[in-house]
Amino acid sequence: MAHNTIILLGLNARFSHLNLALYYLRNHADDLGYDLTVMQYSINNKVSEIASSILAVRPVAVAISVYIWNSVMVEQLVSYIKENDPGIVIVLGGPEVSYNPESWLSASPGVDYIITGQGEAGFRELVKGGLKSEKKIISVENPRFEQILFPYREADFSGFDNKIIYYESSRGCPYHCSYCLSSRLDQPLEFRDIGRVKDELRFLIKFSPRIIKFVDRTFNVRPDRARSIWRFIVEQFSGRDTTFHCEIFPDQLEEEDYSILSSAPRGLFQFEIGVQSVHDEVLAGIGRKSRWAMIKPKIRRLIEMGNIHIHVDLIAGLPGEDWESLQVSFNEIYVLHADYFQVGFLKVLPGTKMREEADSYEMDYSTHPPYAIIRSRWLASENIGFMQDIAHAVDDLYNTGGFRTTLKELEAFFSSPIDLYKKIIFYAASESGREDSWEHYARLIIGITKEHVPDCSAYILDCLRWDWCITAKLHHYPQTLRSWITDEAKKRGYIFFKKMSEKNMIRYHGFTCAAAELRTAIFFKPATREFSGKYCEGNEMAMVLKGSGRMVFFNT
Numbered sequence: 001m002a003h004n005t006i007i008l009l010g011l012n013a014r015f016s017h018l019n020l021a022l023y024y025l026r027n028h029a030d031d032l033g034y035d036l037t038v039m040q041y042s043i044n045n046k047v048s049e050i051a052s053s054i055l056a057v058r059p060v061a062v063a064i065s066v067y068i069w070n071s072v073m074v075e076q077l078v079s080y081i082k083e084n085d086p087g088i089v090i091v092l093g094g095p096e097v098s099y100n101p102e103s104w105l106s107a108s109p110g111v112d113y114i115i116t117g118q119g120e121a122g123f124r125e126l127v128k129g130g131l132k133s134e135k136k137i138i139s140v141e142n143p144r145f146e147q148i149l150f151p152y153r154e155a156d157f158s159g160f161d162n163k164i165i166y167y168e169s170s171r172g173c174p175y176h177c178s179y180c181l182s183s184r185l186d187q188p189l190e191f192r193d194i195g196r197v198k199d200e201l202r203f204l205i206k207f208s209p210r211i212i213k214f215v216d217r218t219f220n221v222r223p224d225r226a227r228s229i230w231r232f233i234v235e236q237f238s239g240r241d242t243t244f245h246c247e248i249f250p251d252q253l254e255e256e257d258y259s260i261l262s263s264a265p266r267g268l269f270q271f272e273i274g275v276q277s278v279h280d281e282v283l284a285g286i287g288r289k290s291r292w293a294m295i296k297p298k299i300r301r302l303i304e305m306g307n308i309h310i311h312v313d314l315i316a317g318l319p320g321e322d323w324e325s326l327q328v329s330f331n332e333i334y335v336l337h338a339d340y341f342q343v344g345f346l347k348v349l350p351g352t353k354m355r356e357e358a359d360s361y362e363m364d365y366s367t368h369p370p371y372a373i374i375r376s377r378w379l380a381s382e383n384i385g386f387m388q389d390i391a392h393a394v395d396d397l398y399n400t401g402g403f404r405t406t407l408k409e410l411e412a413f414f415s416s417p418i419d420l421y422k423k424i425i426f427y428a429a430s431e432s433g434r435e436d437s438w439e440h441y442a443r444l445i446i447g448i449t450k451e452h453v454p455d456c457s458a459y460i461l462d463c464l465r466w467d468w469c470i471t472a473k474l475h476h477y478p479q480t481l482r483s484w485i486t487d488e489a490k491k492r493g494y495i496f497f498k499k500m501s502e503k504n505m506i507r508y509h510g511f512t513c514a515a516a517e518l519r520t521a522i523f524f525k526p527a528t529r530e531f532s533g534k535y536c537e538g539n540e541m542a543m544v545l546k547g548s549g550r551m552v553f554f555n556t
Helices: 020-028 047-057 071-084 099-109 120-128 154-159 194-205 224-235 255-262 280-285 292-305 323-334 353-362 381-399 402-412 417-429 439-451 454-471 484-499 515-520 531-537
Strands: 003-011 036-042 061-065 089-093 113-117 164-167 211-213 244-246 269-276 307-316 340-345 373-375 505-508 511-514 522-523 541-545 551-554
Touching: 003 020, 003 047, 003 071, 020 036, 020 061, 020 120, 036 047, 047 071, 047 292, 061 071, 071 089, 089 120, 099 113, 099 307, 113 120, 164 194, 194 224, 194 381, 211 353, 211 402, 224 244, 244 280, 269 292, 292 307, 307 323, 307 381, 323 340, 323 381, 323 417, 340 381, 373 381, 381 402, 381 417, 381 439, 402 417, 402 439, 417 439, 439 454, 454 522, 454 531, 484 515, 484 522, 484 541, 505 515, 511 515, 515 522
Parallel strands: 003 036, 003 061, 061 089, 089 113, 164 211, 211 244, 244 269, 269 307, 307 340
Antiparallel strands: 505 511, 522 541, 541 551
């Protein structure tokens, strides 16, 4: 019995991710007589399990999207499939194989064809030819983006629970950052018709996805167009549980943008902003048109609005930025106090201008994915390694949100944010092993405080207990934070509210909860007047209900 199934395979970085490219390929070649089946896994799945699932289908071909995060896994999977069924045609595409296809064909003899570039037209040509071509490397000019079919179908969404839905309203990028593949001249900037974008968003929102992520490289490159879409989302989708994610260029923001965005309910939007460096000469050297003095107040204004989740990026290892200037970039971006601060590291990707110029920068980098920088003329390898430790600590302390109050208050006692993180790294290195728990970092902070700002130890301990109360899921303190103060707070708080229980309900100054919720409540009593006045509105105590996260201040 002849089989005509072509598997479009995605190996995603996380379970919540989808591979948008596969759905474009499917819809662009769906009329050619093959059964095009999308199968998706994460890189946490075992290669043998993925291969077994594929072989059980007995497909005629497997087409795989290859990226830096899955390239090693793809090599293993190709070998596994070919060893068990040599007749299956293996087709690769995606950014990781588009700019070095000869190397891939040489290193992976099981690969039959590689499709370079955007891929829809090349894939269609190969399928139309019965999965046979005289050329191993297929490069076909794509139709205009406006002619590319919408990737999704209604039936797809039955398998999209808890997935991020990726959507593309434009392709390409007008900017020419030398480290980015989107800056290539063969990546023209193209836009979908604005009316079509709105219709497609209406379709997507019907399924109430948790996140719709625009994959446009610079969403607001045309400010009027971005405003139209933002205004449409605010007017049409406010009150929904869906968040819309956009990568924006802050230089383009104007007063009208803030007017529209400030009217959005909290959680409707989240923005990613690539600052990369605060030094204009560094940015100019990599072809990035941006001036820190101009964008800093614009980013700060977005953050201070408080209704949009803001993610900012720093890239360590850019040409022209040495250890001292990198620390300045870290400090300047950190003190914006965005919701998420990503400290990333330069990746010297095949196909980029940065790769071509790497030798002139005396740059060493990994020859294997993700091609991360090791050293350069400006940064020694130990600088890179130390910043990696700092990035790890930023992720664990700042980006988790578990120490927001403590970190904010600690900043005032150190010369700069990076000085604080240096102390944290130093203390962490003095401990045996590596531990990333909340309590581990709390112990480090307590030790740092006692040594460097002993007069403020009680205040910082209040901050730590407060952060634990509002972020931890447990209703009791870890041993590191326990004292007679915490024990007394629990006893006094419980008795105070238990006495006012009527018909299994507690009512206190407009606050209402079920009496049973007291069992999972945590009680906070500040040890310092300074903390009480700043965070507790001068009240003696606070109670946090762990089930709902609600808080009430009270005086016994």
